[in-house]
Amino acid sequence: MWAKCGSRFLDAVFGVLTQVTMAVPSFFLGILVTYLCGIVLKWFVPGGYISYQENMTGFLAYLLFPAISIALPKIAMTARFLRNSMLTEMKLDYVRTAYSKGCSKNQVMFGHVLKNAMMPVITFLGMMIAEILAGSIVVEQVFALPGIGRLLISSVGTRDLPVVEILILYITFVVIFVYFIVDILYRVIDPRIRKSE
Template identity: 60%
Template sequence: MKKIIRKIITLIITLLCISFLTFSAFSIIPGDAAANKLGKEATAERIEQLREEMGLNDPLPVRYGRWLSGAVQGDFGESYRYDGRTVQSLIARRLPITVLLAGISLVIIIIVSVPLGILSARFSGRFVDIFSSQLTQVIMAVPSFFLGILMTYVFGLVLHWYQPGKFVSPDENLWASLQYLFFPALAIALPKIAMTMRFLRNSVLTEMRKDYVRTATSKGMDENRILYHHVLKNALIPVVTFVAMVVAEILAGSLVVEQVFSVPGIGILLISSISSRDYPVVQALVLYITSVVVILNFLVDVIYEALDPRVRV
């Protein structure tokens, strides 16, 4: 219990530090949110007046304290770019799309990589293993954005399985939205499948060489029972870390893939907000991304203890 409390305290301190550093960074980098909002023809007096209204002339600690006070209550303020729209409403509209994309990607990764990784390890050195190793090497070398472009051309323009750029919101038609998101999810998942498969294969082979496997084999235990009841549980420990990193990356917004497939998720919102100096939106998204990474690391530690009780010691 004390260990969990310590981790939660560390989690909170990490979030506070990241949020303050991000807030400070946007106070240093060139650019003026008030000038961007008013346009190039605005006078210096009008810009200064708007800066005063937006509270941009206040000292950094005052502005950060005001933002933090609102953030704790779930109020991240109003967007500078979208007049009258709150940051929460902007994120709430796009976050479900990113989460749905991440969920589909994760399902594809697990369903494909785990069986193939085990199969490759069981038939190590044979044709199946050699072929899969060469294939994964090629897939890992191809960037997700290039896979996205290929899929858009083949499945969208040639086969017409979906209409590129015609994203359908889950609120309008969930099935049509899932059909559209399958292709960007596949573009995200393919390189991750190759990596996860290799991680799992190497981990299983490492475990198969250990003494407890030889002991179980000498006692006449069935090979499948050794693999699935003993080896796999230990082999999954390093794989869990990698999968958690993959989930964090996707939930943070797959920037390039979202751009290629015109998916209105968190990634596109973050890029457009940075370019327009929409600090409230950027600050909220950075806090969201940090929270995802830190919380997933916390969950990984918990899963570690469940998979390997020795970690508790």
């Protein structure tokens, strides 16, 4: 009984944490991180970007905070999506069949359920990676990073059309390449796709 109550409590805490983290936009999280870590704790200088040519360690340390503000909502979305997908898979007949064959819980979870639950999650991760590689424009503005999004905005403002065209082509290439990798992963993970061809 206590184990069941503890499990429900952990599920509720997980649900609340992921929901709150998903609800906070990356740019607002970036403002909070800048205020807390930059102004209050003084772990970095807000707007004080350090180039990798000057100091590689300082460059990586400065990129840590934008990475956190971009990654936290994405991690929460992925965790919630994977959990829902696994709960859906756990209700299917093949799980009961695997248990009746004598498979342990770890064998069922990692050998069967996780593999099948990863299919929709891979699609979501592909979209998310394409979005991150294409440039997180607002987060770059919050942390004053000289990134692709910032270059695209300034190029549109100055009507530098060749640069805009190149950046649009780059973003298109990144999205197509990521979806190509996702299609390859489908074939690796799910043997049914290979057999249907």
